[in-house]
Amino acid sequence: MIPTLEWLPTGVNFLDQTKLPLEETYVLATDYKQVAAVIRDMIVRGAPAIGVSAAMGIAIGIDRSTATSLEALTEEVAVISRTLAETRPTAVNLFWGIDEIRNLYNGLAAKNTPIPEIKSAVVSKARRMYDEDIAACKQMGAHGAALLPKEGTVLTHCNAGALATCGYGTALGVIRAAIERGHKIDVFADETRPYLQGARLTAWELLHDNIPTTVLCDNMAGALMRQGRIQAVIVGADRIAANGDTANKIGTYTVAVLAKEHGIPFYVAAPLSTIDLATAHGDQIPIEQRAAIEVTHSNGKQMTPDGAAIQNPAFDVTPAKYITAIITEHGVLQAPYNQSIQRMAAAAKPELTAV
Ligand code: MRU
Numbered sequence: 001m002i003p004t005l006e007w008l009p010t011g012v013n014f015l016d017q018t019k020l021p022l023e024e025t026y027v028l029a030t031d032y033k034q035v036a037a038v039i040r041d042m043i044v045r046g047a048p049a050i051g052v053s054a055a056m057g058i059a060i061g062i063d064r065s066t067a068t069s070l071e072a073l074t075e076e077v078a079v080i081s082r083t084l085a086e087t088r089p090t091a092v093n094l095f096w097g098i099d100e101i102r103n104l105y106n107g108l109a110a111k112n113t114p115i116p117e118i119k120s121a122v123v124s125k126a127r128r129m130y131d132e133d134i135a136a137c138k139q140m141g142a143h144g145a146a147l148l149p150k151e152g153t154v155l156t157h158c159n160a161g162a163l164a165t166c167g168y169g170t171a172l173g174v175i176r177a178a179i180e181r182g183h184k185i186d187v188f189a190d191e192t193r194p195y196l197q198g199a200r201l202t203a204w205e206l207l208h209d210n211i212p213t214t215v216l217c218d219n220m221a222g223a224l225m226r227q228g229r230i231q232a233v234i235v236g237a238d239r240i241a242a243n244g245d246t247a248n249k250i251g252t253y254t255v256a257v258l259a260k261e262h263g264i265p266f267y268v269a270a271p272l273s274t275i276d277l278a279t280a281h282g283d284q285i286p287i288e289q290r291a292a293i294e295v296t297h298s299n300g301k302q303m304t305p306d307g308a309a310i311q312n313p314a315f316d317v318t319p320a321k322y323i324t325a326i327i328t329e330h331g332v333l334q335a336p337y338n339q340s341i342q343r344m345a346a347a348a349k350p351e352l353t354a355v
Contacts, residue, residue, distance in 0.1 A: 002162040002205055004049055005056070007127050012056045014044045017163060021204035032061030032080045039087040039094070045197070046164020047238045047274055048137075051093030052129050054084045058101040059126035063119045070109050073118075077105055089286040090247055090315045091238040092276040101125060130166045136271045136329035137168035141177025144234075144269055144327035148178040148185060152231030155188040155221055158249035159201035160236025160269065170269040171234040172206065174327055179211060186212045188230060192249060193218050194294040194312065218251050225262040233259045237270035237326075244320030244337025245282025246270075250313055256322035265324040272328055272348055275341060282317035290314045 006013045011030035018041065019025050027043050029035040035057030038044055044053050061080035067073035081098050088094060104125050108118045148154055154175055158164075161172030168176060179185055187206055192198035199215050206213040216224070224230055233255055239247045246252075246268050259266040279285055292310035296302060304310070326333040326341075330348045333340040 001167045002208065004163050004166060005044055005053055007056060007130065012053070012060060014038050016043050017045055017201060018043055021200050031064055032057045032083065035060060036083045036087050046159060047091035047093040047236065048133050048165040048170065048271060050088065050091055051097035051273055052133050052166055054094045054097035055101050055126040055129050057084045058098055059122045062105065062122050070112065070115065073115060074109055077102060088288055090288045093273050096273045100129060133166040134168055137165050137170060137173040139329035140170055140269050140327050141168065141173040143332050144174035144267065145177040145181050147267060147325065148174065148183055149231040151184040153186045153188055153229055155190065155230045155233045155255065156202060157190040157198060157235050157252050157255050158192045159197040161202060161205045163201050163205055164236060170236045170271065172202065174234055174269050176209065186214065188224065189213055189215050190218050190221060190251065190255070191215055192251060197249065221255055222258045225258055225264060230264055232265050232267065234267040234269060237268050237274050238315055239279065239285050240270060240275045240326065241279040241281050241285060242277045242338060242341060243281045244323060244326065244335065244341060246318045246323060247282065247285045247287065247315045248318065250316050253316040253318045256318040260322050266322055267325055267327060268323055269327040272330060272345065275345065277345060282319060285317055288314040
């Protein structure tokens, strides 16, 4: 399996995704500040992967702390949480990952648990979250595989694969599961300008697994849909609002509208940790704005004239009406999403619906 990230006795080891597909190198983060930098610099990226990375970041921060009192450690935990929370704004999994460890810490600290026991509990929890993420991806695959065509071409946008999770992937996990069940699927991977997650990462990891993959420029999908060459679309998500509106990589919305026009099913695959019940609808989702240089330059070469104004939103929101189904580890959600999401959250995580 592709080792996106890994807890080691020496720190958290990350496959450097900024170097793919040309170099397979690793970055070892030995403290929480380095984990925060790895997330901010997109050495690790993809919502579930950054959620678990953030959990490991706070766990490593607590584990390496030299605080001798719970009061001092609690102050450090606040600083560590803030540092990690400020790395990227859109994927709600980041905040979920921080909260999972911080809530555990707060509960143990309230009971005056000895510091060494707290350290071991938070590290175990972060490592468990890694295993649970892979298990959730496998479950999404099991629930979603039957939705994909028995034979045909599936379009995906960005990278929602093993590289965006702890392994197997969400959208690409569903594709993997369908192929494991005998479907004959070719993948069209949108290149995903400007950061090229599709061209660099999706193509790399699918070819690694011998899954036939064709890279498209982002403006080609419409023409191919019109020619009947795409049978389904499947993408991941960075944050799903309570009404089903879904933030994902910039360009997802365009693909969803095109799919609807051509009568092609458009699926979102994401774990429950990507659903944000505190966000009523998509307009409330914070969208990360990234540096202009990602648009002005390609491979170190300037592509636009000096003085051209630049837009670089990293994500867009696809309104729920374009989404045929949302595949989660607990099953497949259908419209009306405000009801199906509440029902599933209540059954899977009652404490979530209590907010
Ligand atoms: O900016 P990125 O590369 O972190 O954006 C990633 C995406 O938009 C993915 O599609 C999303 O996080 C789902 S990953 C399973």
